[in-house]
Amino acid sequence: HIQGTRWNKNVITYSIARYTRDLPRNTVDSLVQSAFSVWARASSLTFVRSRSRNADIVVEFVTAAHGDLYPFDGPRGTLAHAFGPGLGVGGDTHFDDDEHWTAGETGFNLFVVAAHEFGHALGLKHSRNPKSLMYPTYKPSRSANLLSREDVANINQNP
Numbered sequence: 001h002i003q004g005t006r007w008n009k010n011v012i013t014y015s016i017a018r019y020t021r022d023l024p025r026n027t028v029d030s031l032v033q034s035a036f037s038v039w040a041r042a043s044s045l046t047f048v049r050s051r052s053r054n055a056d057i058v059v060e061f062v063t064a065a066h067g068d069l070y071p072f073d074g075p076r077g078t079l080a081h082a083f084g085p086g087l088g089v090g091g092d093t094h095f096d097d098d099e100h101w102t103a104g105e106t107g108f109n110l111f112v113v114a115a116h117e118f119g120h121a122l123g124l125k126h127s128r129n130p131k132s133l134m135y136p137t138y139k140p141s142r143s144a145n146l147l148s149r150e151d152v153a154n155i156n157q158n159p
């Protein structure tokens with residue numbers, strides 16, 4: 001069955017509205033870009049960075065209550081969340097800045113978490129397959145074979 005909704009276009013814009021102090025800005029920029037390219041390589045989607053808050057997917061690092069109905073919970077617990085495709089808040093992806101974000105194996109690896117969240121921002125639900133990026137549990141060592149065949153099949157399912 002088709003999981004959730006999908007964007008009704010192949011070129012999707014994103015902007016980074018707020019950064020974390022855990023990493024240099026250009027590191028966040030490149031990890032976010034790499035996380036989008038995981039999905040671009042597996043589909044016909046193209047991701048274009050924009051400077052506008054009207055981008056399809058607005059990415060930001062926030063803490064606790066931050067203007068939507070899903071306040072974050074301090075260190076650990078929920079690491080991030082993303083809204084499914086749609087106008088306005090649709091696609092927007094928030095990272096809990098009470099976590100320690102890294103580019104490596106310590107703390108929480110931003111690339112791995114972002115790739116998972118962008119799966120949600122593209123309309124994917126969780127997978128029960130531990131090999132899938134969309135499996136609901138964080139594993140740092142996942143950065144190798146990121147997407148499973150199931151993830152690739154799901155992102156290419158069109159309504």
Ligand SMILES: COc1ccc(S(=O)(=O)[C@H](CC(=O)O)C(F)F)cc1
Binds near residue numbers: 077120139
């Ligand atoms: C592998 O990437 C993630 C795994 C688990 C999470 S999470 O623990 O923040 C999860 C949120 C989510 O699945 O997106 C939980 F329900 F809060 C985020 C990214």
Ligand SMILES: [Zn+2]
Binds near residue numbers: 066068070
């Ligand atoms: Zn939020």
Ligand SMILES: [Zn+2]
Binds near residue numbers: 126
């Ligand atoms: Zn998830």
